[in-house]
Amino acid sequence: MTHVTYVALLRGINVGRAKRVAMADLRALVSALGYRDVRTLLNSGNVIFAGPRAQPSSVAAAIEAALTLQLGVAAKVIVLTASELAAAAAANPLPGAETNPSRILLAFPANPKDTGQFRPLLTEEWSPEALAVGPRAAYLWCPDGVIASRIAAAVGRALADSVTMRNWATVAKLVELSGG
Numbered sequence: 560m561t562h563v564t565y566v567a568l569l570r571g572i573n574v575g576r577a578k579r580v581a582m583a584d585l586r587a588l589v590s591a592l593g594y595r596d597v598r599t600l601l602n603s604g605n606v607i608f609a610g611p612r613a614q615p616s617s618v619a620a621a622i623e624a625a626l627t628l629q630l631g632v633a634a635k636v637i638v639l640t641a642s643e644l645a646a647a648a649a650a651n652p653l654p655g656a657e658t659n660p661s662r663i664l665l666a667f668p669a670n671p672k673d674t675g676q677f678r679p680l681l682t683e684e685w686s687p688e689a690l691a692v693g694p695r696a697a698y699l700w701c702p703d704g705v706i707a708s709r710i711a712a713a714v715g716r717a718l719a720d721s722v723t724m725r726n727w728a729t730v731a732k733l734v735e736l737s738g739g
Contacts, residue, residue: 561612564641564737565594567622568667569604569634570723578632580604588625600732604634605725607641607737615639619669635720637669639695641737647696648734651727653689655700660728664705666697666714669721676717685710699724 567589572578582599585606589597594608610618615638622636639647653663668674677697680690688710689700701708705726715722725733 562609563612564596564607564609565615565618566639566641566644566733566737567604567606567608567619568637568639568723568725569606569622569626570637570720572604572632572634578634580626580630580632580634584630588629589622591629592621592625598736600736601729603729605729605733607733615643616670635669635723637667637723639667641734643671643695644730644737645734647693648730650693650696651698652691652693653698653700659702660731661726662701662704663727664699664701664711664724665727665730666699666711666722666724667695668718671695673718673721677714680710680713680717683713690714 572580582602586597586599589606589608594610597608599606619636619638626632626634647665655663674692674694674697677692681692687702688708690710691698697714699710699714701711705711
Protein backbone atom coordinates (compact mmCIF):
# COMPACT_ATOMS: atom_id res chain seq x y z
CA MET A 560 0.00 0.00 0.00
CA THR A 561 1.36 3.40 -0.98
CA HIS A 562 1.62 5.96 1.79
CA VAL A 563 1.35 9.67 1.24
CA THR A 564 2.25 12.64 3.38
CA TYR A 565 -0.68 14.98 3.94
CA VAL A 566 -1.02 18.47 5.33
CA ALA A 567 -4.31 19.36 7.02
CA LEU A 568 -5.19 23.02 7.48
CA LEU A 569 -7.94 23.60 10.03
CA ARG A 570 -9.96 26.76 9.50
CA GLY A 571 -10.64 29.16 12.33
CA ILE A 572 -9.41 27.25 15.35
CA ASN A 573 -7.64 28.89 18.28
CA VAL A 574 -8.60 32.36 17.10
CA GLY A 575 -9.80 34.28 20.11
CA ARG A 576 -11.74 32.17 22.58
CA ALA A 577 -13.80 30.18 20.09
CA LYS A 578 -12.96 26.73 18.79
CA ARG A 579 -10.07 26.02 21.15
CA VAL A 580 -8.15 22.87 20.30
CA ALA A 581 -4.96 21.77 22.03
CA MET A 582 -2.39 20.59 19.52
CA ALA A 583 -1.72 17.48 21.62
CA ASP A 584 -5.42 16.60 21.35
CA LEU A 585 -5.34 17.25 17.61
CA ARG A 586 -2.30 15.00 17.15
CA ALA A 587 -4.01 12.26 19.19
CA LEU A 588 -7.20 12.61 17.16
CA VAL A 589 -5.38 12.27 13.81
CA SER A 590 -3.32 9.36 15.14
CA ALA A 591 -6.49 7.62 16.32
CA LEU A 592 -7.80 7.82 12.75
CA GLY A 593 -4.92 5.52 11.76
CA TYR A 594 -2.42 8.10 10.50
CA ARG A 595 1.20 8.04 11.53
CA ASP A 596 4.08 10.47 11.99
CA VAL A 597 1.57 13.09 13.12
CA ARG A 598 3.06 16.52 13.82
CA THR A 599 1.57 19.96 14.28
CA LEU A 600 2.98 23.38 13.47
CA LEU A 601 2.05 26.43 15.51
CA ASN A 602 -1.19 26.55 17.45
CA SER A 603 -3.42 27.33 14.48
CA GLY A 604 -4.29 23.87 13.22
CA ASN A 605 -1.57 22.81 10.80
CA VAL A 606 -1.10 19.03 10.87
CA ILE A 607 1.38 16.94 8.91
CA PHE A 608 0.83 13.19 8.82
CA ALA A 609 1.25 10.09 6.67
CA GLY A 610 -1.28 7.51 5.60
CA PRO A 611 -2.59 5.40 2.78
CA ARG A 612 -3.25 7.16 -0.52
CA ALA A 613 -6.79 8.52 -0.50
CA GLN A 614 -8.73 11.47 -1.81
CA PRO A 615 -7.71 14.49 0.28
CA SER A 616 -11.38 15.45 0.57
CA SER A 617 -12.22 12.11 2.23
CA VAL A 618 -9.28 12.51 4.62
CA ALA A 619 -10.55 16.02 5.45
CA ALA A 620 -14.09 14.73 6.04
CA ALA A 621 -12.83 12.07 8.46
CA ILE A 622 -10.87 14.66 10.47
CA GLU A 623 -13.84 17.07 10.48
CA ALA A 624 -16.16 14.35 11.78
CA ALA A 625 -13.69 13.30 14.48
CA LEU A 626 -13.20 16.93 15.56
CA THR A 627 -16.92 17.30 16.05
CA LEU A 628 -17.51 13.94 17.73
CA GLN A 629 -14.44 13.77 19.93
CA LEU A 630 -13.60 17.39 20.69
CA GLY A 631 -16.93 19.10 20.14
CA VAL A 632 -15.39 21.52 17.64
CA ALA A 633 -16.90 22.12 14.22
CA ALA A 634 -14.18 23.35 11.86
CA LYS A 635 -13.61 23.08 8.15
CA VAL A 636 -10.53 21.02 7.33
CA ILE A 637 -8.66 21.39 4.07
CA VAL A 638 -6.22 18.60 3.21
CA LEU A 639 -3.51 18.71 0.58
CA THR A 640 -0.82 16.19 -0.20
CA ALA A 641 2.70 17.36 0.58
CA SER A 642 3.38 17.48 -3.16
CA GLU A 643 0.29 19.65 -3.79
CA LEU A 644 1.41 22.06 -1.08
CA ALA A 645 4.96 22.18 -2.46
CA ALA A 646 3.66 22.81 -5.99
CA ALA A 647 1.43 25.63 -4.74
CA ALA A 648 4.37 27.20 -2.92
CA ALA A 649 6.66 26.83 -5.94
CA ALA A 650 4.05 28.52 -8.16
CA ASN A 651 3.95 31.68 -6.01
CA PRO A 652 4.09 34.51 -8.58
CA LEU A 653 4.24 37.33 -6.04
CA PRO A 654 7.52 38.98 -5.10
CA GLY A 655 8.41 39.71 -1.51
CA ALA A 656 7.95 36.27 0.01
CA GLU A 657 11.50 36.17 1.34
CA THR A 658 11.59 39.76 2.58
CA ASN A 659 8.12 40.01 4.10
CA PRO A 660 6.69 36.49 4.53
CA SER A 661 3.88 37.52 6.88
CA ARG A 662 2.38 39.81 4.22
CA ILE A 663 1.95 37.13 1.56
CA LEU A 664 -0.96 34.76 2.04
CA LEU A 665 -1.90 31.61 0.21
CA ALA A 666 -5.64 30.91 0.18
CA PHE A 667 -6.46 27.22 -0.18
CA PRO A 668 -10.03 26.27 -1.13
CA ALA A 669 -11.35 22.94 0.13
CA ASN A 670 -12.05 21.90 -3.46
CA PRO A 671 -9.15 22.68 -5.83
CA LYS A 672 -11.66 23.45 -8.61
CA ASP A 673 -12.97 26.35 -6.53
CA THR A 674 -9.91 28.47 -7.29
CA GLY A 675 -12.05 29.61 -10.24
CA GLN A 676 -14.24 31.43 -7.72
CA PHE A 677 -11.33 33.84 -7.17
CA ARG A 678 -10.95 34.75 -10.87
CA PRO A 679 -13.62 37.52 -10.90
CA LEU A 680 -11.55 39.28 -8.24
CA LEU A 681 -8.69 39.60 -10.73
CA THR A 682 -10.65 42.24 -12.65
CA GLU A 683 -10.76 44.60 -9.66
CA GLU A 684 -8.16 47.19 -8.68
CA TRP A 685 -6.50 46.24 -5.39
CA SER A 686 -3.38 48.43 -5.36
CA PRO A 687 -1.23 48.48 -3.29
CA GLU A 688 -2.42 44.93 -2.64
CA ALA A 689 -2.15 42.22 -5.29
CA LEU A 690 -3.86 38.97 -6.18
CA ALA A 691 -2.85 36.04 -8.37
CA VAL A 692 -4.66 32.75 -8.84
CA GLY A 693 -3.00 29.40 -9.43
CA PRO A 694 -4.37 25.89 -9.88
CA ARG A 695 -4.43 25.06 -6.13
CA ALA A 696 -4.26 28.41 -4.34
CA ALA A 697 -4.78 32.13 -4.59
CA TYR A 698 -1.83 34.35 -3.71
CA LEU A 699 -2.41 37.60 -1.86
CA TRP A 700 0.02 40.44 -1.21
CA CYS A 701 -1.15 42.40 1.83
CA PRO A 702 1.46 45.15 2.38
CA ASP A 703 -0.52 46.77 5.20
CA GLY A 704 -1.18 43.49 7.00
CA VAL A 705 -3.87 40.88 6.89
CA ILE A 706 -6.34 42.50 9.27
CA ALA A 707 -6.54 45.67 7.16
CA SER A 708 -6.54 43.81 3.84
CA ARG A 709 -9.45 44.38 1.47
CA ILE A 710 -8.27 41.55 -0.75
CA ALA A 711 -8.08 39.01 2.10
CA ALA A 712 -11.64 39.94 3.06
CA ALA A 713 -12.81 39.54 -0.56
CA VAL A 714 -11.12 36.16 -0.94
CA GLY A 715 -12.69 35.03 2.33
CA ARG A 716 -16.14 36.11 1.17
CA ALA A 717 -15.72 34.31 -2.17
CA LEU A 718 -15.75 30.87 -0.53
CA ALA A 719 -16.82 31.58 3.07
CA ASP A 720 -15.79 28.66 5.28
CA SER A 721 -14.52 26.59 2.34
CA VAL A 722 -11.22 28.47 2.17
CA THR A 723 -8.38 28.91 4.64
CA MET A 724 -5.33 31.11 4.43
CA ARG A 725 -1.77 30.71 5.64
CA ASN A 726 1.05 33.21 5.42
CA TRP A 727 4.16 32.51 3.41
CA ALA A 728 6.31 31.75 6.47
CA THR A 729 3.86 29.06 7.61
CA VAL A 730 3.53 27.58 4.11
CA ALA A 731 7.32 27.42 3.71
CA LYS A 732 7.69 25.68 7.06
CA LEU A 733 4.90 23.21 6.24
CA VAL A 734 6.58 22.39 2.91
CA GLU A 735 9.87 21.82 4.73
CA LEU A 736 8.33 19.66 7.47
CA SER A 737 6.24 17.61 5.05
CA GLY A 738 9.15 16.84 2.76
CA GLY A 739 7.27 18.43 -0.13
